[in-house]
Amino acid sequence: DVKVTQSSRYLVKRTGEKVFLECVQDMDHENMFWYRQDPGLGLRLIYFSYDVKMKEKGDIPEGYSVSREKKERFSLILESASTNQTSMYLCAIGGSRRSDTQYFGPGTRLTVL
Amino acid sequence: SQQGEEDPQALSIQEGENATMNCSYKTSINNLQWYRQNSGRGLVHLILIRSNEREKHSGRLRVTLDTSKKSSSLLITASRAADTASYFCATHNQGGKLIFGQGTELSVKP
Numbered sequence: 001d002v003k004v005t006q007s008s009r010y011l012v013k014r015t016g017e018k019v020f021l022e023c024v025q026d027m028d029h030e031n032m033f034w035y036r037q038d039p040g041l042g043l044r045l046i047y048f049s050y051d052v053k054m055k056e057k058g059d060i061p062e063g064y065s066v067s068r069e070k071k072e073r074f075s076l077i078l079e080s081a082s083t084n085q086t087s088m089y090l091c092a093i094g095g096s097r098r099s100d101t102q103y104f105g106p107g108t109r110l111t112v113l
Numbered sequence: 114s115q116q117g118e119e120d121p122q123a124l125s126i127q128e129g130e131n132a133t134m135n136c137s138y139k140t141s142i143n144n145l146q147w148y149r150q151n152s153g154r155g156l157v158h159l160i161l162i163r164s165n166e167r168e169k170h171s172g173r174l175r176v177t178l179d180t181s182k183k184s185s186s187l188l189i190t191a192s193r194a195a196d197t198a199s200y201f202c203a204t205h206n207q208g209g210k211l212i213f214g215q216g217t218e219l220s221v222k223p
Contacts, residue, residue, distance in 0.1 A: 088153075092156075104156040106155045107154060
């Protein structure tokens with residue numbers, strides 16, 4: 001079974017804090033993705049990575065950065081958290097550049113106060 | 114803009130009934146996928162249908178694809194309370210990224 005884990009299920013941070021969300025996979029997939037999910041807006045792609053040290057902006061990268069130092073780990077960083085970044089954050093992995101199935105982690109519900 | 118859009122936004126049925134959800138998309142596709150999300154959890158892949166397929170089955174799931182109408186439907190037969198979840202369709206955009214619709218929230222009452 002594909003396993004994608006995220007560092008926290010629930011996280012509460014204060015405005016201005018630096019926040020790290022970590023995603024780890026055990027399937028040796030090249031592609032890893034970070035989404036945020038908000039009511040009425042669906043899933044929106046923040047950043048993705050096709051390989052170690054490679055990253056590409058998604059649809060809403062502002063206010064976020066990412067790090068992929070090892071193939072199995074993809075980190076999402078909120079440099080200075082703001083209340084509008086309160087959301088559900090979902091990590092996913094996928095098989096190839098134009099594939100196809102994505103496998104998701106359980107999600108991290110982040111609240112920024 | 115959304116590549117895939119589901120209809121209806123919410124659906125409430127009794128256990129044992131069939132549930133049908135629809136998805137429309139805008140551009141040509143190689144395949145279309147359906148995912149399920151239980152409340153507060155990640156998405157789980159259900160089924161993928163390729164553009165040259167018209168219908169696909171997996172257990173109690175039946176997916177159809179009409180590329181001329183740019184639409185797909187997901188049918189869950191003999192629904193159970195455990196089918197209560199949100200269901201999303203997803204397609205790739207021109208940049209190769211997977212784009213999800215906003216989902217149909219299915220409630221199956223026992």
